[in-house]
Amino acid sequence: MISVISDVKNILLVGVGGQGIVLAADVLSQVLVSAEYDVKMSEIHGMSQRGGSVNTMVRFGSKVFSPLIDKAKAEYILAFEQLEALRWSDYLKPGGVFIMNTQKIEPLPVLLGKARYPQNIDELIRGKGINLLAVDADSLAEEAGSKKAANIVLLGCLAALMPIDRGVWYAAIERRVPPKTVDINKRAFDIGYDLTSKPAFIV
Amino acid sequence: MKVLLSGNEAIAHGAYVAGVTMATGYPGTPSTEILETIVKYDEIEAAWAPNEKVALEVAIGASLAGSRALVTMKHVGLNVAADPLFTLAYTGVNGGLVIVSADDPGMHSSQNEQDNRNYAKAAKIPMLEPSDSQDAVLLIDEAFNISEIFDTPVILRTTTRVNHSKSLVEVDVERVRKEETYEKNPQKYVMIPAHAKSRREVVENRLNALSEFAEQFRGNRVEWGNRHIGFITSGVSYQYVKEAFPDASVLKLTMTYPLPRKLITDFIEQVEQAIVVEELDPFIEEQIKIWGLSVSGKRFIPAIGELNPDIIRGSLADKEDDALEESEALDIELPGRPPMLCPGCPHRGVLYTLNKLKLVVTGDIGCYTLGVLPPLEAMDTCICMGASIGNATGFQKATGRKDVVAVLGDSTFVHSGITPLIDAVYNRGFTTVIILDNRTTAMTGRQDHPGTGKTLKGYDGPPLDLEMIVRATGIQSVKVIDPYDLKVVKEAIKEETAKDEPSVIIFRRACLLVERPNTKPFMVTGACNGCKACVKLGCPAISWKEKRAQIDPEICSGCEVCVQVCKKDAVVEYAKVDRGAGI
Ligand SMILES: Cc1ncc(C[n+]2csc(CCOP(=O)(O)OP(=O)(O)O)c2C)c(N)n1
Numbered sequence: 001m002i003s004v005i006s007d008v009k010n011i012l013l014v015g016v017g018g019q020g021i022v023l024a025a026d027v028l029s030q031v032l033v034s035a036e037y038d039v040k041m042s043e044i045h046g047m048s049q050r051g052g053s054v055n056t057m058v059r060f061g062s063k064v065f066s067p068l069i070d071k072a073k074a075e076y077i078l079a080f081e082q083l084e085a086l087r088w089s090d091y092l093k094p095g096g097v098f099i100m101n102t103q104k105i106e107p108l109p110v111l112l113g114k115a116r117y118p119q120n121i122d123e124l125i126r127g128k129g130i131n132l133l134a135v136d137a138d139s140l141a142e143e144a145g146s147k148k149a150a151n152i153v154l155l156g157c158l159a160a161l162m163p164i165d166r167g168v169w170y171a172a173i174e175r176r177v178p179p180k181t182v183d184i185n186k187r188a189f190d191i192g193y194d195l196t197s198k199p200a201f202i203v
Numbered sequence: 204m205k206v207l208l209s210g211n212e213a214i215a216h217g218a219y220v221a222g223v224t225m226a227t228g229y230p231g232t233p234s235t236e237i238l239e240t241i242v243k244y245d246e247i248e249a250a251w252a253p254n255e256k257v258a259l260e261v262a263i264g265a266s267l268a269g270s271r272a273l274v275t276m277k278h279v280g281l282n283v284a285a286d287p288l289f290t291l292a293y294t295g296v297n298g299g300l301v302i303v304s305a306d307d308p309g310m311h312s313s314q315n316e317q318d319n320r321n322y323a324k325a326a327k328i329p330m331l332e333p334s335d336s337q338d339a340v341l342l343i344d345e346a347f348n349i350s351e352i353f354d355t356p357v358i359l360r361t362t363t364r365v366n367h368s369k370s371l372v373e374v375d376v377e378r379v380r381k382e383e384t385y386e387k388n389p390q391k392y393v394m395i396p397a398h399a400k401s402r403r404e405v406v407e408n409r410l411n412a413l414s415e416f417a418e419q420f421r422g423n424r425v426e427w428g429n430r431h432i433g434f435i436t437s438g439v440s441y442q443y444v445k446e447a448f449p450d451a452s453v454l455k456l457t458m459t460y461p462l463p464r465k466l467i468t469d470f471i472e473q474v475e476q477a478i479v480v481e482e483l484d485p486f487i488e489e490q491i492k493i494w495g496l497s498v499s500g501k502r503f504i505p506a507i508g509e510l511n512p513d514i515i516r517g518s519l520a521d522k523e524d525d526a527l528e529e530s531e532a533l534d535i536e537l538p539g540r541p542p543m544l545c546p547g548c549p550h551r552g553v554l555y556t557l558n559k560l561k562l563v564v565t566g567d568i569g570c571y572t573l574g575v576l577p578p579l580e581a582m583d584t585c586i587c588m589g590a591s592i593g594n595a596t597g598f599q600k601a602t603g604r605k606d607v608v609a610v611l612g613d614s615t616f617v618h619s620g621i622t623p624l625i626d627a628v629y630n631r632g633f634t635t636v637i638i639l640d641n642r643t644t645a646m647t648g649r650q651d652h653p654g655t656g657k658t659l660k661g662y663d664g665p666p667l668d669l670e671m672i673v674r675a676t677g678i679q680s681v682k683v684i685d686p687y688d689l690k691v692v693k694e695a696i697k698e699e700t701a702k703d704e705p706s707v708i709i710f711r712r713a714c715l716l717v718e719r720p721n722t723k724p725f726m727v728t729g730a731c732n733g734c735k736a737c738v739k740l741g742c743p744a745i746s747w748k749e750k751r752a753q754i755d756p757e758i759c760s761g762c763e764v765c766v767q768v769c770k771k772d773a774v775v776e777y778a779k780v781d782r783g784a785g786i
Contacts, residue, residue, distance in 0.1 A: 016540065029207055029369060033205070038371060039370070039371060040335070040368060040369065040370045041207070041368060041369040042367065042369075043368075044363065044367060050542035050543055050544070050545065050570070051540070051542055051543045051545075051743055052540055052541065052542040053540040064370075065443075065445040065446040066442045066443050066445075066446035066511070066512050067335070067364060067368035067370065067439070067442065068364070068511045068512070070511065070512055070513045071513060083537065083538070083540070086537060107538050107539065107540035107541070108540070108541055108543050108576070108577075108741065108743070109538045109541075110538050110746070111738070111746040111747065112738060113735075113738070113746075113747035115538035116538070117538065118535060118537065118538075124535075
């Protein structure tokens, strides 16, 4: 019996309920479906909607079985919030790409003054030998026209690293975001895309 | 055409294709989106029932009349619907009837982790388990066929990872049209003992016939690989096994009750070692062991929580030398991120007051259950939907204490809070019952219910009159109060708990996610002396920084509850600033 080497790639999106992670993951998986991959995506809704920690796992390749990503197996992590970035950093595969929004959302224990929000998260993550791209997606999204498009800025950062045409991404964005916001979201996408498509960004 | 669908969307699509004309249920994670998706089909009468028992009873009526009927609920919902279920197993169906039981291994959003496969065995009815969305579409169709051919209700048992994961589904399939007629048949449908005795035999014979059918069922199949280990598995565990051991032989079962004995025996005989991989109970394993076959399962595979490929690999690590890659653990402890009541949640002020008054609070299930966490810490119990009122009556009767209140939401009150309120009056209790009426079923994503009058299909009817219902039970004192007014909230609770009779306070204000009042955000001025009174409200907009309170104007809803707890008048309206165009 010959062992089949799996070509499946893993993308983990993490953050806090309300940050537009589900929308970003929907656009991403739509793009992967258009590119004719087999795709599975797992997300947990429910309690997590009330400001809890949210994670969405996207897997693609010629044949995907499990919808879940195992620890240390994600080729890409897209973190929408710093603390969540740190929490999930063990999921990155050695040599993987880690894109982190610099936004901080304090969880209840920190709001109450009962726990401290960790300092210098970017350094902690880099200290694990991870190639981290920290992006101020909120400000960049504001440049594009609205802070709420931060999720699409981050998606743009990821898109530039994947072998799929920009047009496919545009089409998926157009299909998924409210019609009035298509232009803002496309601008947001471009800003993110241009950031990581520069030769200076070595993966 | 292939599209990416969640398990819930796939079930809805599959039900449409299978010609379902009636779909009922009660919201509950992870099942809720099935009906929320099915509602878009004009051909299907879709409705939220007040609870799962009613949902199943409505579906039974539709099935008797000849329609194909689908019922959806979370795992604990089947406890509520268990009474009709067990006798429905005797009567059988006319039009096909399928019950979706969405289990929640790992308890992502549930109060327990029960394995509802046991219901199929206990009720002696067939059960199918999809492993992804494509399976779900195929199995819904099979389930309706089995239901009609074998004259039985069928359970489609899913788990969170199947309901909420998305995978590709072939969707170009035409809807089946099925018309049946109703014929009166009391021997079959009226379960008096004389009739039930003969139906009892039918149930047993049917199970034997189903066992035969399971041997040929196309959903049960062997995928041969190396014969070193043979895995017997079902549901999402099948996907995990394929991921962890791509070369192994696998017997994939999608019909897990009754089991195909011959198929399983043959498989076990052809592999060196057979291992059952299943989440939660050793449901398949025990049945196989009763046949005297050699198989293992829970000796290696955990019975608690969800599985994943890593856990399966790790559990069997000494069997296959497939060492787990250990990743470096973080050496600092990260603050957790528990879910919170939203800024401006109308529940907050009431929970805050209950804590201040140091009352015994028998709680219930809904967003307000989050009030158990610090800093509100305003809940003593949470058992199941509707339990709060009975719990309060029992506690109060056992102790004679008056400082006991029951707290439950509007949807929960309608679901199962009315009967225990009748009991409180009838049996001369003196509990105060607090109904947190936020005009929606918030916890599960804001579904309407009889108290809002709006139906799933969009009909806007008269809302159930909670005050009248409460009065009809014999309660003399019913107050309706705005939960944003803390002074009135406190007075009302003090007054009602002092009484020697049962009473009800309805705190009424719409959930902010349903109806957002046009209020402005607030801010903390230099007058703050750092007393932390507002911080103790547990509002996500309020934080504690450099010994002073701070309000995040981006998320403050302007409910003014914190204004009322501040003794220094340090919370004032935030100067209007331009916060950019919203998307
Ligand atoms: C028997 C059962 N069915 C469904 C659920 C899922 N569920 C949890 S809370 C809830 C309803 C909450 O609504 P409500 O009581 O109005 O409180 P709110 O969340 O709006 O504050 C539901 C349906 C459950 N836990 N148990």
